[in-house]
Amino acid sequence: MKIDLHNHTSLCNHAEGSVDEYVAAAVAAGIDVFGFSDHAPMDFDPKYRMKFEEMEQYHGMVMDAREKYEGKIDILFGYEVDYLEGHMDTRVLSADVDYLIGSVHFLDEWGFDNPEFIGQYEHEDIDVIWERYFEQVEAMAKSGLFDIVGHLDLIKVFKFMPKRDIVSIASPALDAVAAAGMTMEINVAGYRKPVAEAYPSPDLLRAAFERGIPVTFGSDAHTPGQIGLFRDEAEALARETGYTECVYFRNRKPYSVAL
Template identity: 60%
Template sequence: MVVDIHNHTKLCNHAEGEIAEYIEKAIECGIKYFGFSEHAPMNFDEKYRISFAQMQEYEKSVLDAKEKYKDKIEILLGYEVDYLRGYMDERVLNADVDYLIGSIHFIEEWGFDNPEFIGNYKDQNIDEIWQKYFNAIEEMAKSRLFDIVGHLDLIKIFKYMPTKNIKEIAKNALLAIKEAGMSVEINVAGFRKPIGEAYPSMSLLNEIKKLNIPITFASDAHKPEQVGLYSDEAIEMAKSAGYSECVFYRNRKKHFIKF
């Protein structure tokens, strides 16, 4: 991958390794544009994200690394923000960063991708869960607050698949993403999860290409050794869908690059 802009640091409390270790691994993998997008603070689920008090530390650490490694790789600064009504904060939404990733990790405050709460699937209609998830994606896109859609079909993480056509479930969300001018990441973290495939699926990626929605790439690394894993698979997916370029962001502006 030439671009890899969704990665974490140990500040989020569920990742490990030093910022320099992630960057050294990225350089080793031939990545040219490498971004950190830490789980942004909010007054909910604080266990799995940085605090508001840590924002300055996080941003300074990444910017210091940007300067240190400027002759070897371009380091980008972002946040991964949970789109959850009532909890998003202007301090994050107005942060001086290169990009914001909008992600859905909660359906009505249920952390559906957290193994701690996997039992909740048993008590709900799986088609309704999937539709609620993509309704939230649609709402997030319409908010016009974010640049990138994080792990588009994360709801598949534990292989609880709907009976309805996924393309139909996701249709309105994809149209909203297109209208908002957002990009969608090919996020390889799914290869490390029970679903065993990237986010989004190849089927959805083909629909994304039909709408000419830009893509970017993401290791979603929580350990240095995860940087660049499955990059060949991600590039092959993109090429199979008909893509030859991806985007990265500086100061909330898109830049296209061939891969």
């Protein structure tokens, strides 16, 4: 079964295409379970997310697609939520969703994965940045608020790599993800970025497998043409690591299916 749970809509202000175009692309790619998980609203960085008053519209768009394409593809509804202390909102966290993806895109108020702010890396100790990032991932997992950890090692996006062993840096976060019973996505957006590999790296995926952390898949599509790209590579990575199953969610409950 092909599952793809991390995809956006034009409501986030940095994605293109209609819901129908995304679903049509998913059907063409042979995806069985397709999830929309657009950037949830919050009172920070409004340029790159929907507004609170658009939540109802977003829900309606996805529910309409679920009904329209019933029998052709299973449509799920979720949000990608930024884990940022003081800015998460109960309107999102308590929403009626199939799943919530918890992601770290900010260190304090620095959007480290945004090309607009790449110059900040020149002023930072890369090892410290990686440590701070995974401390946030650990805190996100320990919050118990989310079902899926989004793009586990996003901090590598621009290929600023630490001198320290990456698995050792990430181990406390991976332990927290496992303890929280979270699922980890294999997110192919990294193939489209300077780092040119999936999130997480093969080494981190092996470390996750050793801890019994289940996986799901996400195109992280911001255009319909990105849906299904690098799917073969992602599945091969999972199988080579030892995974034989992947997970999807319905009403916050996980279901495992064979790869």
